[in-house]
Amino acid sequence: MIEEKKLSPKEIREVGWDALLQTLGPSGALKFMLDYDKGYGNYCEYRKEIFKDKSAHELVDEMKKDGYV
Numbered sequence: 001m002i003e004e005k006k007l008s009p010k011e012i013r014e015v016g017w018d019a020l021l022q023t024l025g026p027s028g029a030l031k032f033m034l035d036y037d038k039g040y041g042n043y044c045e046y047r048k049e050i051f052k053d054k055s056a057h058e059l060v061d062e063m064k065k066d067g068y069v
Contacts, residue, residue, distance in 0.1 A: 008068075010068065
């Protein structure tokens, strides 16, 4: 088993996708992703509130630090 704490968010997505492919096959993996719950609410309004005090540069720096970029 892979230790999750050592993987970046991008790596976790890649490992997860590979697991879906191996378990469900390409068609099943795609069906799973299309059926995945997308959540609720209005993200456009929510993000205005949560990011109101941060510049684009600050957000990108945080994303890089957290392994998203």
